[in-house]
Amino acid sequence: MNASNPFEGYRVSSPYGPRTNPFDHNLVEFHKGIDLVKAHRSPIFTFVSGEVLHAKLGDAGSGLGGYGIAVAVRDKNNHLHIYAHLDSTTVKAGQQVTVGQEIGKQGTTGQSTGSHLHYEVRQACTPNFGYGTHVDPTNYLISYINREEKMMLEELQSRMNKLESRLTKLEAQASMPVPDWARNAVDKAVQTGVLLEPDRASFDLYRVLTVLNRKGLL
Numbered sequence: 001m002n003a004s005n006p007f008e009g010y011r012v013s014s015p016y017g018p019r020t021n022p023f024d025h026n027l028v029e030f031h032k033g034i035d036l037v038k039a040h041r042s043p044i045f046t047f048v049s050g051e052v053l054h055a056k057l058g059d060a061g062s063g064l065g066g067y068g069i070a071v072a073v074r075d076k077n078n079h080l081h082i083y084a085h086l087d088s089t090t091v092k093a094g095q096q097v098t099v100g101q102e103i104g105k106q107g108t109t110g111q112s113t114g115s116h117l118h119y120e121v122r123q124a125c126t127p128n129f130g131y132g133t134h135v136d137p138t139n140y141l142i143s144y145i146n147r148e149e150k151m152m153l154e155e156l157q158s159r160m161n162k163l164e165s166r167l168t169k170l171e172a173q174a175s176m177p178v179p180d181w182a183r184n185a186v187d188k189a190v191q192t193g194v195l196l197e198p199d200r201a202s203f204d205l206y207r208v209l210t211v212l213n214r215k216g217l218l
């Protein structure tokens with residue numbers, strides 16, 4: 001997902017913030033989410049990973065009344081992501097979803113003037129699915145993606161550092177001088193022609209020669 005444009009592939013038909021009520025043009029209201037448009041019944045994919053808390057028609061008074069068929073996903077920060085006015089859902093409550101997973105189809109259920117996705121982010125999940133705790137979904141998503149990418153890069157760097165350290169140790173072991181504990185075994189291996197270059201070899205070879213010597217096989 002592109003952090004600079006998390007809604008790539010959509011057309012924004014109504015941003016977050018004050019707007020004219022689509023049902024009453026004399027009324028100004030605060031739009032709690034952002035309206036995004038693709039083709040009718042296009043697949044809708046999650047913007048974050050998390051647990052599905054709701055995936056059906058929203059009941060009046062539940063915090064999702066008027067949102068039509070909606071999917072609510074709780075992310076790891078305990079923020080709730082609402083995907084509303086869907087035509088149908090492809091997930092169920094209690095299910096874990098990952099970024100980019102389909103959760104439903106774009107629709108126009110509930111209080112809607114046309115096919116679109118109403119995407120909303122709330123700072124709380126309870127009560128009433130955190131109704132009234134909405135935040136700017138664009139800003140939140142950009143910040144969320146940037147944090148995730150930073151954590152991923154830090155994890156990759158940590159793994160690279162560990163791998164480089166391991167490789168350095170292996171390279172050193174592959175060309176190490178004869179240790180004192182393997183000297184007798186190496187001498188016998190040279191005498192019997194088993195080992196032609198005794199000055200530098202690997203740790204594993206020294207260990208094998210020591211075991212063979214103890215068993216009297218050199």
